[in-house]
Amino acid sequence: MFNEIEKKWQDNWKSNNTYKVSNTSDKPKFYVLDMFPYPSGAGLHVGHPLGYIASDIYSRYKRLKGFNVLHPMGFDSFGLPAEQYAIETGQHPAETTKKNIATFKSQLDKIGFCYDWDREVRTSDASYYKWTQWIFLQLFNSFYDRKENKAKPIAGLIKRFETEGNTANGQPTTTNFTAEEWKDYDEATQQNILMNCRLAYCGYGEVNWCEALGTVLANDEVVNGVSERGGHPVVKKKLRQWYLRITEYADRLLEGLTKIEFSDAMKDMQTNWIGKSSGAEITFKIQQSTSKLTVYTTRPDTIFGVDFMVVAPELELINEIRSPAQATAVEEYIAYVKSRSDVERMAEKKITGCFTGAYAINPFDGREIPIWISEYVLAGYGTGAIMAVPCGDERDFKFAQHFNIPITNIIGAHFNGEEANPTKEAVLENSGFLNGLVMKDAMEVAINKLTELHIGIKKVNYRMRDAAFSRQRYWGEPFPITWKDNVAKEWKGDLPLELPHVETYSPGPDAQGPLANIPEWVAQELETNTMPGYAGSSWYFLRYMDPNNNETFCDRKASDYWNQVDLYIGGTEHAVGHLLYSRMWTKALYDLGFIGFDEPFKKLVNQGMIQGSSRFVYRIVGTNQFVSHGSKDNYNVHPLHVDVSLVDGVELDMDAFVRWKPEYSDVEFICEDSQLYRPGTKKDGEWKLEKYICGVETEKMSKSKYNTVNPDELCKKYGADTFRMYEMFLGPVEQSKPWDDKGIEGVHRFLRKLWRLFFIPAEASAKAGDEGKKVWNEDKPNDAELKVLHKTIRKIEEDTERFSFNTAVSTFMICVNDLADLKCHKKEILEKVLILLTPYAPHIAEELWSKLDNSGTILDAAYPKYESKYTVESSKEYPISINGKVRANINMDLGLEQGDVEKLVLQNETVQKWLEGKAPKKIIYVKNKMVNVVI
């Protein structure tokens, strides 16, 4: 029955364009956004819709509350998996992507979401990536003006170079020169300098190269030294790469966090990723050399505790300063470091290093400080060199110990000689002019002194690096860039620069992408890299506002109207990728005057992940026997995933298992009671006492683990409304939890019970699924019934507002139970309950609404208001507790004065017994809830 109702209303909404959203309205606007999905070939599993259902409920709720709600959906359809699938099967990514999107859309529609599909965006559509390319060009043609702290068109910078050079204005991302010098530079030199200023720039850099995927990866796409996708090894490689100068936005990205509602956990993650630290850069003279060594430290107060210097092996400086005696050792060490991959370094974490033979001079006490090189110092952070203070830093301490370098103690008793102590509270000793100062106060004194002597400056550093923005792949946005004589220029054709069709996806020469294999492409000297997956997703929320505009990426009127996304729902996995990039793009577009806000998402809610509950069978190694969970430890077994649909709870359907895959056709089972069972040896219907118990583990839901559950089947069996409410009922949206459908019956029962408030099925036709006999009436409700209604209105509103959808479902259940107890079938009550229910179970609400002889759609009904006279208790038995422990009840009216309450309490028999004639110390009357007597 529910299936037909749902089909009927889904068709009705579609043909009436019920969810069409207009960019003009008298109503206040509200923008609810989901993180759009990557349309994988596996289709939707029950984990995907969790956030979508939550956002759908909130959107529908806001619509009922009188808002013009934008709630769009689209597809993040460029990316690696489609291309890898293409390599494996030969199907073109455009084809598979189209097919997958169709599957996703039909699956989404079955759940009854209120998307305006006219606003759908697909990042791989030329009409969409035209604007991704356009925005890229804006970034390419802009620089970050550090003085005004915003992005500006690069034309202004060129003008500045021509008139003032780059001395006073200081764009520190490039070198200094005068206006005359600028004019004398040839074009290549000028372009080189400009490239160093552009917000999207091309440069040579150490990148994360993944051989198996044939591409570079951004830092957030590499996990534990292997690729996030596929788990292939990743090595450092020097390559020409496009980058986004996100580091220029580091401070604003941090500052912006205070203006938006993200969870603390999310803010912490972004803050840590940006990794701001402040300290000083200090330059040391080197003995018998004109070279100098500049280090970055957060602890300039420990300058007198420096016992050695460490330089990253990659630094050129090493060749200038190393002593002849150490030359061979240094070269050998550098060769050794180069031979090691990131994975090895991380796995081993051993202490290695090599003395250069050179010494730096401590500027304050003239001490000679040996300069070492070691892989534990990173070339890419700070200056690539550190001053080591073993008494205060654990890594420095271990290094000193390992190489027998004497340790200077500047913190007295705080250092025990056994381990370093990174305290800032110690009083400094052996520290020259800093003696007697507490460390945290000494920092400023030290920095001032260094500045005064021109050997150091205060310095802020960020852990975040510029974002690698090119991929050596096919299935992504082409860069509208041409190369001539090693100079990158904006492509002069009309956007979009369309992705050409290819027959093969194999990499081009010299670690270039497949585009390098296309002669016409190369002939035009076009860039052969493509943009990364996050390019299209960094601005899609803007395109929804004005999706069909062919003149601009998003009309300013539209973006001014819809403004920020009011509510963004998605997983935490994008904390340092997508969410940071979109924030940066928004800021850049804001700086350049294309939009009027500089934070894209006002509020972010992270939905938890629904994990799969995997089942395992245990194959005895080298045999075709499987042993049950209880006795698996007695054998040498190999665990294998088994499809969850073949398992009832933990008990395997052995006959279904042998039919599952051909290679299992003649297996045997050693069951829980150690009996051997061979499928097919017992006839159907014969009692099978043997049980095979599977192992259980919670892991990520994925097709390869056979633990996915398809929402289609649940919608078919129970209906979309049941499915929607059950996903919410499972627990708080923010929380991750393994999927489990054993409670879905309860929610389904609730909806049937709701139905029976309107219609009672006739006895004989209970199974036929017709609507039954009408029982609803138009009688006037009484106080008890109104009380149920208004309490529900209040609770549902509160629950919905605070995204506590699980308790909201409970509230509905209580409401329906109460109405059933009261035998209340009154239209006046029921129709209001239906309105409350609309966001949660739109189909059944709409159906019953129409059956109550209402016209129009319930989606635009007026949201009921609660009356407080029905939501408070008028009189009640109140508990009295004595020293916090409830001992008796007392009858009294609400809103009594303290004095009256005391009198009433003292008359109570139980209290008198406890007091034994003495006066109580205190009588506390708590929030109209209870009374506590302190004795």
Next chain:
RNA sequence: GCCCAGGUGGCGAAAUUGGUAGACGCACCACCUUGAGGUGGUGGCGCUGGAAACGGCGUGCUGGUUCGAAUCCAGUCUUGGGCACCA
């Protein structure tokens, strides 16, 4: 190692500001409805002692603050997530 979020019945969970812990649902038990099954209904359901009335204990563990703690504080164990030689 560092940062963050959790830990409550057989299970998913609730408890919005410190105020009668376990709402609601699942599972389970008993009964009613039924020829039977399903559906539907009523009641029970933290542990423990007790025939019962009633009592003791109880929100990972150990302490503390408070008339009163799942909630606040200190320490500790544990699960999940993030970062990881960032000087």
